[in-house]
Amino acid sequence: MATGNGNRKSPSNAVKxxxxxxAVVFLISWISKATTGxxxxxxxxxxxxxxxTFAAFLTLSIFSFLYNDNxxxxxxxxxxxxxxxxxxxxxxxxxxxxxxxxPHASKTLSTFFKVPFQEYSWFYYVAFAFGxxxxxxxxxxxxxxxxxxxxxxxxxTAGFNLSRYLHSDFMSQVGxxxxxxxxxxxxxxxxxxxxxxxxxxxxxxxAGNWIVVVxxxxxxxxxxxxxxxxxxxxxxxxxxxxxxxxxxxASFGYTVMGRISLLVGRITFxxxxxxxxx
Amino acid sequence: xxxxxxxxxxxxxxxxLWILVQSVKGRDVDRRWIFLFIGSTVALALLFHIxxxxxxxPIVKAAFNQIENLPEGASVLIAFDYDPAMExxxxxxxDCFIRHTLxxxxxxxxxxxxxxxxxxxxxxxxxxxxxxxPEAEYGTDxxxxxxxxxxxxxxxxxxxxxxxxxxxxxxxxxLDSLPMFNKVRSLRDIDLIISIGGGTPGVKExxxxxxxxxxxxxxxxxxxxxAPLLYPYYPRQLVGLLGGTKGAAxxxxxxxxxxxxxxxxxxxxxxxxxxQTMAHVVVMAFIIIGNIAYFRxxxxxxK
Numbered sequence: 001m002a003t004g005n006g007n008r009k010s011p012s013n014a015v016k017x018x019x020x021x022x023a024v025v026f027l028i029s030w031i032s033k034a035t036t037g038x039x040x041x042x043x044x045x046x047x048x049x050x051x052x053t054f055a056a057f058l059t060l061s062i063f064s065f066l067y068n069d070n071x072x073x074x075x076x077x078x079x080x081x082x083x084x085x086x087x088x089x090x091x092x093x094x095x096x097x098x099x100x101x102x103p104h105a106s107k108t109l110s111t112f113f114k115v116p117f118q119e120y121s122w123f124y125y126v127a128f129a130f131g132x133x134x135x136x137x138x139x140x141x142x143x144x145x146x147x148x149x150x151x152x153x154x155x156x157t158a159g160f161n162l163s164r165y166l167h168s169d170f171m172s173q174v175g176x177x178x179x180x181x182x183x184x185x186x187x188x189x190x191x192x193x194x195x196x197x198x199x200x201x202x203x204x205x206x207a208g209n210w211i212v213v214v215x216x217x218x219x220x221x222x223x224x225x226x227x228x229x230x231x232x233x234x235x236x237x238x239x240x241x242x243x244x245x246x247x248x249x250a251s252f253g254y255t256v257m258g259r260i261s262l263l264v265g266r267i268t269f270x271x272x273x274x275x276x277x278x
Numbered sequence: 279x280x281x282x283x284x285x286x287x288x289x290x291x292x293x294x295l296w297i298l299v300q301s302v303k304g305r306d307v308d309r310r311w312i313f314l315f316i317g318s319t320v321a322l323a324l325l326f327h328i329x330x331x332x333x334x335x336p337i338v339k340a341a342f343n344q345i346e347n348l349p350e351g352a353s354v355l356i357a358f359d360y361d362p363a364m365e366x367x368x369x370x371x372x373d374c375f376i377r378h379t380l381x382x383x384x385x386x387x388x389x390x391x392x393x394x395x396x397x398x399x400x401x402x403x404x405x406x407x408x409x410x411x412p413e414a415e416y417g418t419d420x421x422x423x424x425x426x427x428x429x430x431x432x433x434x435x436x437x438x439x440x441x442x443x444x445x446x447x448x449x450x451x452x453l454d455s456l457p458m459f460n461k462v463r464s465l466r467d468i469d470l471i472i473s474i475g476g477g478t479p480g481v482k483e484x485x486x487x488x489x490x491x492x493x494x495x496x497x498x499x500x501x502x503x504x505a506p507l508l509y510p511y512y513p514r515q516l517v518g519l520l521g522g523t524k525g526a527a528x529x530x531x532x533x534x535x536x537x538x539x540x541x542x543x544x545x546x547x548x549x550x551x552x553x554q555t556m557a558h559v560v561v562m563a564f565i566i567i568g569n570i571a572y573f574r575x576x577x578x579x580x581k
Contacts, residue, residue: 066313091393095427103445116445116452160430164486168515172490176514200336251506254522258367258502260320260557261523264550265366267320278324 056274179209215243282326294563301571323553338528341497341518352469355387359475361394370526370547371499386420396425417456424448429479433487437465476501527551
């Protein structure tokens with residue numbers, strides 16, 4: 001009969017050698033960082049050296065996935081998931097139960113957790129009860145009751161967001177579209193005599209506003225399906241899809257910039273904090 | 279032209295040419311070569327300290343001018359709503375905002391709606407605020423409200439009353455004992471909100487739940503990924519916006535250009551723009567090569 005470990009292969013000699021080399025390299029790095037540390041005490045230097053070396057090891061372990069899946073990546077990944085789960089669990093207790101509930105629920109508990117007691121409020125007990133009811137999902141026979149607090153959460157969030165989004169993302173956005181098509185217009189003579197391609201110049205600002213107004217109108221036409229997209233309407237619709245594509249392209253460009261920034265950040269950490277060669 | 283720039287250009291040119299030749303010949307290029315190439319480009323640019331000048335665009339200049347034009351002693355709230363993953367992009371913005379607001383002698387209210395923002399906020403206070411502004415007094419010039427769970431719910435509450443959500447500051451001191459809170463009861467008493475972030479809750483939530491409702495001007499500093507979603511709020515709902523490393527670099531250049539005391543300050547965003555620009559050139563080259571290879575393959579297949 002096959003056991004759970006029956007298919008597990010023992011690591012080859014090459015893997016063992018790699019593991020030893022990596023361990024030795026990072027041990028040397030730790031010793032080096034600890035001996036060149038700037039902190040006041042030896043203990044702090046040893047601790048900081050370990051933290052920086054371990055962070056560098058984890059960074060390189062995650063990067064190693066770009067080559068292929070490997071044990072270093074798996075270790076870093078599992079460590080991240082485990083630490084995150086524990087972190088958020090503790091944070092939930094200290095920030096929600098101790099931070100929000102206890103100061104309104106009990107003087108004794110407030111003293112115990114060293115948080116200032118505020119005032120009793122029945123509302124917090126209701127919220128606490130809803131929290132407990134949410135956990136009923138774990139019980140097969142009483143799972144249905146968890147739908148009640150969930151309904152309150154969804155209803156409240158929807159209510160908040162409906163009014164806010166209606167005001168901010170609809171009404172105000174429509175207002176934002178009404179841009180002056182000729183910015184700071186003082187006649188054609190003034191316009192041509194001060195013609196400039198500066199980003200805050202009259203020409204560029206006016207052109208930008210034209211793009212906003214025409215872009216919004218054509219984008220709306222593209223999503224208007226009650227009339228066949230032919231003639232002028234079709235041309236506006238085609239321009240609308242071009243505007244949308246350019247928008248998606250700009251978004252993607254920004255995403256690339258963001259990802260490269262993260263790469264620069266990590267390499268800066270490796271070169272500066274770890275290797276000190278910058 | 280520096281040796282570093284020439285070396286980088288030769289390296290990039292050689293690599294791009296090799297990939298172009300492989301693509302034109304119809305051979306597959308392993309994606310790991312692409313990763314290695316991008317990584318090496320960034321590493322070279324960092325090692326050779328390659329930098330390019332930045333000039334503030336109107337949207338960044340608007341953010342700068344907003345802080346510049348506030349009267350001395352104005353109340354400014356800075357929200358550190360980000361995590362370590364976003365730190366390379368938005369951390370330099372936080373440093374700049376702290377420097378600029380304190381140089382203008384504004385009163386700073388620091389807070390975060392992200393649990394992970396607490397430690398980063400403390401880092402900024404310890405590494406920038408305290409060493410560069412030793413005269414700034416806690417409770418009189420700046421206050422650290424720390425992290426509060428609740429997302430946009432927190433903004434909703436503090437819009438009407440700070441004390442309902444924050445009976446104490448991050449150190450456990452009662453707000454009523456801090457001089458800065460003598461005249462500040464709610465967000466409506468704040469002259470400017472600076473939201474730094476890139477997720478939820480973030481700049482958008484500050485606009486939705488504080489800016490629009492309380493008619494409070496908001497400046498945003500955000501990770502590049504979400505910046506395009508926030509541009510529509512400019513200029514009425516957001517008075518200025520810093521998008522990604524580029525936005526941070528522009529702000530740094532504006533700050534160093536306008537204040538003598540900041541001429542020699544550390545400019546991480548400007549430093550990052552060199553590798554960033556080189557990497558963008560490589561990505562653009564790859565897009566062009568990819569298209570050339572695509573059209574050649576279509577031609578070979580007789581389409």
